[in-house]
Amino acid sequence: MLLSSINSRAKCSSILVNTTGSLESAQSHGKMKPALGLCLLLAGLSAVAHCDHLPGHHNGHDGHKDTVHEEHHANHAGEIMKCLKLVPSNADFAFRFYKQVVAASAKKNIFFSPVSISTAFAMLALGAKSATLTQIMEGLSFNLTEFEEKEIHDGFHHLIHMLNHPDSELQLDIGNALFLKEKLKPLEKFLSDVKNLYEAEAMTANFKNPAEAQKQINDYVEKKTHGKIVELVRDLDPETAMVVVSYVFFKGKWEKPFDPEHTTERDFFVDEETSIKVPMMHRLGRFDLHFDEELSCTVVRLNYNGSATAFFILPDKGKMKQLEDALWKETVSRWSNSLHLSSANLYIPKFSISAAYELKPILTKMGITDVFTDQADLSGITGAPELTVSRAVHKAVLKVDERGTEAAAATAIEIMPMSLPLVIEFSSPFLVLIFDRATNSTLFIGKINNPAEH
Structure with missing residues (x-):
């Protein structure tokens, strides 16, 4: 779940309570500049997965149906190819991020969604310019001599579309939303791009009434994560200009469940x-x-x-x-x-855990630096380079239990060899x-x- 909030730098000299329960002092300095604070939160129910070969495609019937099937498969194959181009970079980011996290908390439980973090910052990059844009993309492990910016955003667009496949056997939802203060005037291109490329909803919120705005955002997040993430937003600053939410929710049933x-x-x-x-x-x-x-x-x-x-x-x-x-x-x-x-x-x-991270120190070590300072250039959002990221938080939830398809639980009978199993x-x-x-x-x-x- 990604949450970004833009606050007045004048209001940033406050104590921030992050999702791990620690206190963080956010001291403002330099020229007064609105601050874009990102809080990333993810909810997921599952176990582990791995990269596998893509499922094969089957030929359609003769005649018109065959042509329709061929066109469908061609479009589907095109989507897959655009997604697959992102795979090496997204995987590199995932394991680089893991190594940073484990270096700081080797003895703690660790759990995060790399695809959620990548999607969130790729969407933020739509509003980034110059060195800020380069650092975000390279921090996400994209080699800009091999990728055009449009290719990256198109890849994430198709990735979001494919991950949200309507599969009754697997519940996987990924999405984004923008909550804007009424007087904020984002560029039409920015709003159009986040909607068309990242399927983000845009809605207004009354940040002058923090309690009302928090309830609106928290209710939205709770609904989208099927009640698993509650009270995501706390202590909203009345000067908040925008909140960006990116969520991933996963619930799977074992192919062969445990009794x-x-x-x-x-x-x-x-x-x-x-x-x-x-x-x-x-x-x-x-x-x-x-x-x-x-x-x-x-x-x-x-x-x-x-x-x-x-x-x-x-x-x-x-x-x-x-x-x-x-x-x-x-x-x-x-x-x-x-x-x-x-x-x-x-x-x-059988267990249920959650983990939360302040992303700023982690991503700074991975090369994403300017966006968190007065050097940030996020002029692609409003037309003026007067926004900066003040805070970024990621939270993930994992539950592993015996659940599987009820019918499969009754039929999970296997023929075993006579030798003793491992x-x-x-x-x-x-x-x-x-x-x-x-x-x-x-x-x-x-x-x-x-x-x-x-």
Whole structure:
């Protein structure tokens, strides 16, 4: 969920309470300049996913129907190609961002949506100029000698369209909204671009009455995230000029669900000195597995119904840092190509976690600097370079449980070989990756250090 608020720099000398509960002093300095403060929040329910080959296409019938099918597939293929061009850059951004986060909070639970952050700042780039624009795009891992700005925005446009596929088996919603103060006059081109390229809704809000504006925005966010994100906005400044919201909501059902009756309390070893009891899901069956001897980790793929899939990665004792250092798109691709079907007794914790991040220090280290200072050039929003980003916050929610398709739960019977299956128990810190296979997009990245910590 991305939230951006533009405040008067004169009103910025205040104490900001971020979503992690810490206090941040926002001291204004230099010339008085309105500040665009971005707060990014994401809600997602799921596990991990990986990049996979695109689903194949089938030929249509003869005659007119065949022509219609061919045109449909041609358009669909065109959308996919525009999305796929973004994949390497989006993946690079995802893992660069992860490494920055883990460096600052190695022992904490980590969970975020790289596609949500990328989409939000790509949309912000519509209003950026000069060095500010270059830093945002390069910070998002786009090589501007290989990409034209229009290609990037077109790619995100088709990515949003494809991720919002109407699939009854998988609930995946991504969207954006602008809340504008009545007297703010954004350029028509900016409003047109955010609407046409990022499918953003635009509506007015009475920021002079902060309580009223907060309720309006919070009600909108709560509805769009199906009640999972509440009270996103707090302590709005009466001088706020615009709030930008970008949300991602994901809820998947396991292709082969876990039986709740098989969930039992088992030990989870947070570290060498600390163990806790957690509800551990269990299923005996055949799974896509891979043991990476080089990185000393076990990879398990669990598919959702629909186009999403999840990877759980369990490093051997003392090998987490080695795994994290090697976490790049090439590594995930190697895992994907090395999976094989094997019998296993699988134990995975049932948990619900959330994580929140102040993006400013993270993105500054990734090269996005000017947009947070008086050097910002966001003149593409109103025509004048007098806006700057004061704050950016990202929050994500993850829930993993036994749920699957009810019918599948009754029919998940597998033929097992006579030999004893492997026992794979996620009873120590592990990683979670969630991908959308149709677009090869990294929806979520997580690190579960303590499943009982909310």
